[in-house]
Amino acid sequence: MTLTENLFENLRLELRRGCLTLAVLAQLRQERYGYTLRKALADDGLVIDESTLYPLLRRLEAQGLLASEWREEEKRNKRFYRLTPEGEQIFAQLLQEWHAINASIQATLNTSTNSTL
């Protein structure tokens, strides 16, 4: 991997990190267990490694944003996650922030495009 590719990869991971949390919180407005959550994210175009997603769920639970419950489904015990009330509140705030950042970047890009024309 060249230095530029390495730099891009680091910046891409940094950019993705916050977005992944937001995407996971968005998916867990509905109760899911790890594998179905990963599939749902991948179906929406956000492929995420097992070694990233499952520890992330643990961290979000430790922070009080998610609640989990072991339950049997299809003869297997699975750990289901969903947003806590605090998680819902934080998710709404983060979503608002994300929209604002998105709008700002879009506005900046539009200004730059207009000034170069």
Place this chain on the structure above:
Amino acid sequence: MELLDRYLEAVRKHLPWQRQDDIIAELRANLEAQLDEKEAALGRPLTAAEAEAWLKQLGSPILMAAPYQPQQYLIGPAIFPIYRNVMKIALTWCAIIYTVATATALLIKTPHLSDFVHAMTDVPVILLTTAAWVTLVFAALEYAVAHHRVKLPAMGAPPSAWSPGALPHLDPNGVSGGKSRTYAKAVAEVIFGYLFLIWLLLIPKYPYLLMGPGAYYLSSLPYRLAPVWIPAYWCVVALSVLQVGWNALNLYRGRWQKPQPAMHLVYKTLGMVPIILLLNAKDHAIVLLKNPALDQARLGATLDGINRSINWSVALICAIAGLQLLWGIVQLILNVYRKRAVAGR
């Protein structure tokens, strides 16, 4: 699947022991669901090669387990600014205390050059030991903050009552690359350097130029300067000639604007030569009796006292000059590093 069991057992070894069972149970449920889906899509169980390829794609057991470990820093970003400030203060005070203590210890006895060399070579060890202790204390603090939620006072934050007017003034010499020197200052340096050189050359013949009327009093005393003063004196003269010559050359070439820190270091280094010569005087005799055969018995003890006092003073000057030189070298290296960093951007 046996390979999955082996994989999960390998992951378990790298997990935090309190949560191993819980994490492995969850991972097993998720991975088995994934495996079921793969096998349902194929309509048959995975072959050994396919299972191996799938597990390889998941990542090595250590990589799979690593994100479950709590994030741990030796010194984390929350306390790092405080650590850096404390380190600076500790190293500065350590250098000051060590210098004072060493100088005092050297002054108690008649210093030898080897004592100075020893004292100087001890500096890195002392500073490294201090740095290690500061790091150890902060690593323990980081551990306490991370594991026991110890609340830190806002030591790292700047005081809220700071005033922009209290900020330090800019360096008038423009060492950081700011202002350049004036032509008048460069000319004055050459003129006064030349006058100083003439004054210096006249001193052996007209000592009152250095000591005023005291020269006549001193000439009546039974003491004289030791021969070691002659090479020391000519070293000072040579250094003055070099300074005047270099300044005049710079003026002639129109290169007086920018300060030349490397040349200042050369002056400081050469300036230590006469001091070291005096420190190495034979039997530490810097002052001798004019007529030892007559006066040794009567004035020998006084002479020893005089020589000891002068040796102490020269030793102190040597220590200060050595530290200044060291500081100058550090600053020069830092400036070169900064310029390279700026050029590399």
